[in-house]
Amino acid sequence: xxxxxxxxxxxxxxxxxxxxxxxxxxxxxxxxxxxxxxxxxxxxxxxxxxxxxxxxxxxxxxxxxxxxxxxxxxxxxxxxxxxxxxxxxxxxxxxxxxxxxxxxxxxxxxxxxxxxxxxxxxxxxxxxxxxxxxxxxxxxxxxxxxxxxxxxxxxxxxxxxxxxxxxxxxxxxxxxxxxxxxxxxxxxxxxxxxxxxxxxxxxxxxxxxxxxxxxxxxxxxxxxxxxxxxxxxxxxxxxxxxxxxx
Amino acid sequence: xxxxxxxxxxxxxxxxxxxxxxxxxxxxxxxxxxxxxxxxxxxxxxxxxxxxxxxxxxxxxxxxxxxxxxxxxxxxxxxxxxxxxxxxxxxxxxxxxxxxxxxxxxxxxxxxxxxxxxxx
Numbered sequence: 225x226x227x228x229x230x231x232x233x234x235x236x237x238x239x240x241x242x243x244x245x246x247x248x249x250x251x252x253x254x255x256x257x258x259x260x261x262x263x264x265x266x267x268x269x270x271x272x273x274x275x276x277x278x279x280x281x282x283x284x285x286x287x288x289x290x291x292x293x294x295x296x297x298x299x300x301x302x303x304x305x306x307x308x309x310x311x312x313x314x315x316x317x318x319x320x321x322x323x324x325x326x327x328x329x330x331x332x333x334x335x336x337x338x339x340x341x342x343x344x345x346x347x348x349x350x351x352x353x354x355x356x357x358x359x360x361x362x363x364x365x366x367x368x369x370x371x372x373x374x375x376x377x378x379x380x381x382x383x384x385x386x387x388x389x390x391x392x393x394x395x396x397x398x399x400x401x402x403x404x405x406x407x408x409x410x411x412x413x414x415x416x417x418x419x420x421x422x423x424x425x426x427x428x429x430x431x432x433x434x435x436x437x438x439x440x441x442x443x444x445x446x447x448x449x450x451x452x453x454x455x456x457x458x459x460x461x462x463x464x465x466x467x468x469x470x
Numbered sequence: 471x472x473x474x475x476x477x478x479x480x481x482x483x484x485x486x487x488x489x490x491x492x493x494x495x496x497x498x499x500x501x502x503x504x505x506x507x508x509x510x511x512x513x514x515x516x517x518x519x520x521x522x523x524x525x526x527x528x529x530x531x532x533x534x535x536x537x538x539x540x541x542x543x544x545x546x547x548x549x550x551x552x553x554x555x556x557x558x559x560x561x562x563x564x565x566x567x568x569x570x571x572x573x574x575x576x577x578x579x580x581x582x583x584x585x586x587x588x589x590x
Contacts, residue, residue, distance in 0.1 A: 231589055232590075233590045235590070236586060236590045240585060240586070244582065363581060363585045364581075364585055364589045365581055366522070366528070366531055366580060368528055396581075399578050399581065400578060403575045404575075405575070406511040406514065406515065407515060407575065409507075410508065410515075
């Protein structure tokens with residue numbers, strides 16, 4: 225059963241290598257096409273403002289221990305007070321923002337473009353592989369697999385005696401699909417890897433609500449325990465300088 | 471690997487001095503993590519090709535992968551001059567991060583090299 229099959233070298237030259245090369249090239253092509261199609265959105269003033277406020281509040285929270293207690297408290301009140309604090313959101317506005325996001329056609333269009341640029345090449349490649357390269361063993365995976373993988377990996381090979389580690393070209397396609405992600409992040413830079421995660425974020429957070437992050441930041445700022453670090457620093461400086469002299 | 475570790479060395483020196491107050495710059499930290507990710511991916515691809523050419527099968531290959539990752543970790547630690555905490559906020563970052571991410575790349579290149587060299 226586990227006898228070594230001898231595969232034709234033509235399979236290597238005309239299936240294995242071309243398939244990998246094509247998938248790499250398609251990945252690169254997709255990257256540049258999606259770069260071209262990316263429309264430069266005109267940022268909404270209100271959203272940008274809120275984003276900047278969040279960044280400022282986060283900076284305050286990160287650097288809280290480096291300013292005196294009084295300054296920290298005054299800044300916190302500036303962000304958090306219930307009348308006109310920057311992070312305070314009146315109850316009625318929360319719904320409004322979400323509805324506005326939904327009604328914006330530009331955003332839906334942009335998302336659709338991104339999704340299409342991902343799905344179309346994949347479907348096309350898959351169809352191409354299925355059409356031309358089905359019905360024969362194309363590769364051997366160098367580790368043993370259980371029988372359960374047979375229907376998945378040996379699609380189109382109707383021999384029950386072939387060892388499961390011999391796989392058809394379709395599984396080679398899937399292996400490429402998942403394995404080349406690392407290679408793409410190396411040759412195309414971080415932008416490609418980030419693109420995918422961003423896409424995920426956009427998909428899951430369709431009705432993304434900026435007011436929610438505002439109030440989350442407000443809560444975070446509220447529970448910060450302030451402890452001024454500077455009084456201890458003279459002592460530290462003494463230790464460090466003494467070490468330098470020695 | 472050396473080329474990938476380069477950019478991290480000049481950064482985050484300042485936090486070495488501050489031990490009791492945790493201070494780190496988020497951007498530099500993120501950059502360092504990115505360097506780890508790149509070097510791990512790079513090493514898993516190279517390791518896959520080597521494993522394929524040497525003809526490892528079955529468990530040997532996966533052991534080889536763990537070995538390569540361990541070597542990468544040691545290399546990264548050496549690159550940070552054995553003071554991990556001046557570049558990363560915990561040991562887990564340098565040892566565990568991106569460990570499983572490179573596995574698919576490793577398997578792909580392992581299979582590729584193995585098939586080309588040994589099967590056909």
